[in-house]
Amino acid sequence: MQARHTVRERIKELGTASARLAEAESRLHDLAAGAERLVEAYNGELVHLRHAQQAREQAQARLALADAEVEKARAPVALLAVQHYSGLDMMRPMLGMLTDTGDSDGFLHRASVLQELGGERGIVLDRMRDAQEVSAILRSQAARAYAEQEAASERARQAKIAAETAVAAQKQETRELKTEQAAWQRRVDAARTHADLLARRRAAALAQARLSRGLHASGSLMGDVAANWALTQLGKPYVWAADGPDSFDCSGLTMRAWEQAGVGLDHWTGTQWSSGPHVPYDQLRRGDLLFFGYVPDDPDTIHHVGMYVGDGLMVHAPQTGDVVRVASMWRGDLVGATRPQ
Known part of the structure; x- marks a missing residue:
């Protein structure tokens, strides 16, 4: 009992x-x-x-x-x-x-x-x-x-x-x-069983493995250049309106990353969204831009952008107090993807 x-x-x-x-x-x-x-x-x-x-x-x-x-x-x-x-x-x-x-x-x-x-x-x-x-x-x-x-x-x-x-x-x-x-x-954590904690650790290890596989996923040559450069910025702080080299906001990071591939973007999600064709999620390639908004499928509500790096992961500059990092792209506010040209 x-x-x-x-x-x-x-x-x-x-x-x-x-x-x-x-x-x-x-x-x-x-x-x-x-x-x-x-x-x-x-x-x-x-x-x-x-x-x-x-x-x-x-x-x-x-x-x-x-x-x-x-x-x-x-x-x-x-x-x-x-x-x-x-x-x-x-x-x-x-x-x-x-x-x-x-x-x-x-x-x-x-x-x-x-x-x-x-x-x-x-x-x-x-x-x-x-x-x-x-x-x-x-x-x-x-x-x-x-x-x-x-x-x-x-x-x-x-x-x-x-x-x-x-x-x-x-x-x-x-x-x-x-x-x-x-x-x-x-x-x-205190309420979880020992098995729960082990499961969480296993999930974290799987996420790290997914990231490793994602880094070697195939993309276009320019997309690979942009994605690989963005991943070299991991750990740099988010600062609003910043576009490098020591800190970034979300659109500043993606602008500089695609600049390495020879593609000029504005420092603004508004024009980055229309910088190339929109891509279905099942056809994403490394370097594609992922946009997030208040209303799913409504680009007029976009407030954030990240860069796809493979296997359902993105690199992004999240918010004030955070740093450039890798995270899952599958968020409830995902509204679409663009492949810059």
Whole structure:
């Protein structure tokens, strides 16, 4: 009787402790996902800001060329003005024609000269007006590009503040949850039988063996280069918005890894998701990017990215307070995979 009672109590304690441990782990995951979403939003705003800066530089360059054309067109117009105000105006041939009492051939010759000179004056003035109109259009475009850069800069500033606030809150609550998690883990371990503990150790050994097999799995040449490089970064700390060489966030790690294979990616899950074809899970190759979001199969909710290294495993930079490490790709928030090109 006593033995059965002890077993029932152990099972009850194990169930309670396991439930509370799972609750703490779920809360930790939610905290990390929320902070990562804001970190990736900040990374995205930095990408938008860089594009806005490039657009402004291009608009300014086009405006400078247009202003140069205006200056080139201004010189002949200035010469016409000088001629007019110095008495060398085109009216002189007209006056000559009105007072000319010579032969008709001379009159017709002077009329044709006047028409030609008047046409050239019109061309000069038209060229000046056209250059000014082009310059005005490009000046307006440059002003809009400047305004967009300023707006993008402000969005990036606000996104940085939001990310900093979220990461600070995550750190504080994570410390408290880690303490709670460790306490419940000890109670779970205490409630397990010796056989349970042996089974856990065996599972850990199998996971290590899977990793070893995964490192030698076949992928594309570029994918192998990216995956192998990412695995050399194991143990480096997660730092939000970091892209190496001493620390990384999730998209910073995958960006640098694929850079080794000659493929340029933005430091942002938003564009990494669309950097190549999407791959079914049963066709994954080493180096493929794995994306995680709040809603399964909804890429608009992506907040995290890892890199497939074979046999159901990925290498990733998980969250603040963690390091680059290998983990199972099979999480409830897995939304899809991409093969960068």
